Amino acid sequence: MAQAIQVKDLRKRYGDVRAVDGVTFDVEEGEFFGILGPNGAGKTTTLEIIEGLRRPDGGGVSVLGMAPWPRNDRLLPRIGVQLQASSFFERLTAREQLRTFGSLYGVPAGKADAMLGTVGLGDKADVRVEKLSGGQAQRLSIACALVHDPEVVFLDEPTAALDPQARRNLWDILRGINTEGRTIVLTTHYMDEAEALCDRVAIMDEGRVLRLGAPAVLVRGLEAPARISVPSGVLTAEEARRLPGADEAGDDGVSLTIISRDPSAVVAAMAAEDALDGVQIRGATLEDVFLDLTGREFRA
Amino acid sequence: MSAFASFKSLSRAMFLGFKRDGGALFFTILFPLMFLVIFGGVFGNQSTAKVTVVQVGQVSVLQQALAHDSGELSEVMEVTRSGDRAAALGKVEKGDADAAVEQRDGRLIVHFSMADQVKAGTVRGLMNALVQSANQAAAGKPPAYTLEAQQVEDESLDAIQFFTPSLLGWALASAGVFGASQTLVSWRTKGILRRLQLSPAPIPTVFAARIAVSLAVALVQFGLFVLVAQLPFFGLRLGHAWWMAIPTVLAGVLAFLSIGMVVGAWAKSQETAQAATQIIVLPMAFLGGSFFPLDAMPRWMEVVSYVFPLRYLNEAMLNVMGRGLGPMSALPQIGILLGVAVVGALIAARLFRWDVT
Numbered sequence: 001m002a003q004a005i006q007v008k009d010l011r012k013r014y015g016d017v018r019a020v021d022g023v024t025f026d027v028e029e030g031e032f033f034g035i036l037g038p039n040g041a042g043k044t045t046t047l048e049i050i051e052g053l054r055r056p057d058g059g060g061v062s063v064l065g066m067a068p069w070p071r072n073d074r075l076l077p078r079i080g081v082q083l084q085a086s087s088f089f090e091r092l093t094a095r096e097q098l099r100t101f102g103s104l105y106g107v108p109a110g111k112a113d114a115m116l117g118t119v120g121l122g123d124k125a126d127v128r129v130e131k132l133s134g135g136q137a138q139r140l141s142i143a144c145a146l147v148h149d150p151e152v153v154f155l156d157e158p159t160a161a162l163d164p165q166a167r168r169n170l171w172d173i174l175r176g177i178n179t180e181g182r183t184i185v186l187t188t189h190y191m192d193e194a195e196a197l198c199d200r201v202a203i204m205d206e207g208r209v210l211r212l213g214a215p216a217v218l219v220r221g222l223e224a225p226a227r228i229s230v231p232s233g234v235l236t237a238e239e240a241r242r243l244p245g246a247d248e249a250g251d252d253g254v255s256l257t258i259i260s261r262d263p264s265a266v267v268a269a270m271a272a273e274d275a276l277d278g279v280q281i282r283g284a285t286l287e288d289v290f291l292d293l294t295g296r297e298f299r300a
Numbered sequence: 301m302s303a304f305a306s307f308k309s310l311s312r313a314m315f316l317g318f319k320r321d322g323g324a325l326f327f328t329i330l331f332p333l334m335f336l337v338i339f340g341g342v343f344g345n346q347s348t349a350k351v352t353v354v355q356v357g358q359v360s361v362l363q364q365a366l367a368h369d370s371g372e373l374s375e376v377m378e379v380t381r382s383g384d385r386a387a388a389l390g391k392v393e394k395g396d397a398d399a400a401v402e403q404r405d406g407r408l409i410v411h412f413s414m415a416d417q418v419k420a421g422t423v424r425g426l427m428n429a430l431v432q433s434a435n436q437a438a439a440g441k442p443p444a445y446t447l448e449a450q451q452v453e454d455e456s457l458d459a460i461q462f463f464t465p466s467l468l469g470w471a472l473a474s475a476g477v478f479g480a481s482q483t484l485v486s487w488r489t490k491g492i493l494r495r496l497q498l499s500p501a502p503i504p505t506v507f508a509a510r511i512a513v514s515l516a517v518a519l520v521q522f523g524l525f526v527l528v529a530q531l532p533f534f535g536l537r538l539g540h541a542w543w544m545a546i547p548t549v550l551a552g553v554l555a556f557l558s559i560g561m562v563v564g565a566w567a568k569s570q571e572t573a574q575a576a577t578q579i580i581v582l583p584m585a586f587l588g589g590s591f592f593p594l595d596a597m598p599r600w601m602e603v604v605s606y607v608f609p610l611r612y613l614n615e616a617m618l619n620v621m622g623r624g625l626g627p628m629s630a631l632p633q634i635g636i637l638l639g640v641a642v643v644g645a646l647i648a649a650r651l652f653r654w655d656v657t
């Protein structure tokens with residue numbers, strides 16, 4: 001498949017801060033690509049350099065075979081951008097907002113109106129942007145990024161500050177956009193979001209890409225143990241440690257947790273002892289990957 | 301897509317945004333109009349109020365004069381009739397009328413109160429003149445000397461003739477500086493500038509749209525001001541070259557937008573921009589002759605006024621609207637205002653930032 005985006009050894013510093021410190025990756029056409037990292041990791045800076053909003057100190061970027069810097073008005077109609085902070089014209093309704101952005105790309109009003117339906121804002125067409133909820137504003141902002149049918153879409157933390165319901169809702173919309181064949185580059189500091197949406201993620205910290213790959217592959221590569229927990233009192237920690245396959249066990253008074261690299265053996269043994277009531281099994285997540293890579297807990 | 305289509309839809313978006321901004325509407329349109337109504341009302345009535353005279357019984361001198369009046373007399377004097385002498389005198393005492401006149405044989409008797417000395421003097425002078433001309437008519441001789449009164453516009457400019465253009469100048473200046481600086485800062489802090497940077501619309505189009513909206517709003521301000529000032533109560537009489545005020549207004553708006561752009565490019569927050577706007581506009585309004593005439597100022601203030609662009613806008617509008625001078629009288633000022641616009645735009649372009657950081 002062709003490369004939609006090629007990023008090579010990108011660098012950008014602000015004073016002493018190396019915001020982006022040698023980032024390299026490619027994004028394939030039609031791919032859902034995630035940049036995952038805690039606040040201050042350099043996600044926004046990386047994205048803004050790719051979009052052509054900032055000039056890198058070093059390295060190269062090519063988007064759809066073109067250089068985004070300096071402002072390239074042959075490239076601009078082919079990319080859609082949702083900035084980290086929603087940027088709307090003041091005191092316009094959702095429909096007026098979308099039509100105005102559409103007109104900048106020569107999109108007819110009718111098509112702009114249809115986009116409202118796509119993001120589920122059909123019934124909010126006449127509501128002023130100031131009156132929209134956080135989730136609605138984010139969806140409008142995404143609609144503004146999509147109104148001209150771009151091939152590549154950049155989304156900077158689209159679900160930050162949304163409640164869980166609104167996040168899931170937005171995920172469905174984003175999957176839909178990707179299914180239409182558009183390439184999506186998304187930044188997020190939510191591990192679960194990256195796992196749920198992205199074909200591949202780049203895990204970033206302190207301006208560098210620590211690991212890059214499909215979320216499942218990254219997790220598997222970790223060979224991290226699974227955690228099996230049951231409510232306290234069913235088994236003692238001592239008994240649990242002696243189960244076949246168990247590496248370690250501990251009881252915090254609420255639940256008993258068994259750490260194991262062979263969870264199926266542990267579960268089978270527990271079933272034999274009829275100790276599976278209320279069992280929870282958690283495999284390794286990207287969170288563990290991050291912990292493994294940095295030695296730190298992932299903090300958003 | 302055409303740049304013109306972008307221009308049109310951006311102008312529309314900005315105009316809607318302005319129209320729905322209650323605060324902006326109040327401060328750019330209503331607030332200055334309130335000043336016009338107050339200033340025009342307070343100072344305007346002083347010079348235009350007529351002398352009211354009660355005529356008791358038959359007063360042939362007055363009746364004949366009124367019968368031959370071609371309008372000059374009724375413009376300065378309002379006459380009511382009364383058969384009741386005591387009631388008429390009572391009115392004068394209470395100040396409801398300025399004078400009561402009666403005629404006994406060959407004598408015209410004028411009763412007046414000295415409470416309002418100016419009006420008392422006017423009534424006596426008027427009546428004296430009526431008696432004189434009646435005497436001449438009776439003698440059948442043409443008058444040896446006649447007096448022709450000609451107003452010197454500049455000296456005795458009615459209050460409304462002065463306040464309409466100069467308060468309008470203040471309104472345009474504050475709308476221009478405020479509008480441009482607030483727009484620029486809010487577009488930058490809200491990320492709209494960066495969003496627009498990411499669209500293929502040519503950037504000059506974005507600014508052209510904002511300027512077009514300001515020019516349109518300024519023409520609305522101009523129209524409302526002139527209409528209100530022309531109501532009979534205020535009585536503005538526009539000079540024959542009043543239309544020249546339109547290019548003057550447009551040039552003035554460009555100058556003030558450009559100053560606002562400098563403020564907006566420099567200021568980091570809307571509060572800073574607002575404070576800077578006040579610091580620029582208020583002193584400029586006072587010293588640029590918006591609230592009182594430049595001739596009435598001490599010499600040093602008049603000298604200082606030359607540094608304020610508002611001075612030139614006020615002066616040019618006053619010339620063609622209030623003083624009745626010819627169209628050329630606004631040209632030098634228009635030139636200066638356009639110069640200010642260009643210099644301001646260059647400075648603003650140097651200070652311009654797309655982004656907060």
Ligand SMILES: Nc1ncnc2c1ncn2[C@@H]1O[C@H](COP(=O)(O)OP(=O)(O)O)[C@@H](O)[C@H]1O
Binds near residue numbers: 014040
């Ligand atoms: N305009 C700027 N000026 C100075 N420092 C900046 C600027 N933008 C970002 N930074 C710094 O660069 C680093 C990366 O920031 P950013 O790319 O915004 O991270 P993220 O989006 O992952 O939270 C941070 O330390 C941030 O403080």
Ligand SMILES: [Mg+2]
Binds near residue numbers: 045156
């Ligand atoms: Mg960010």
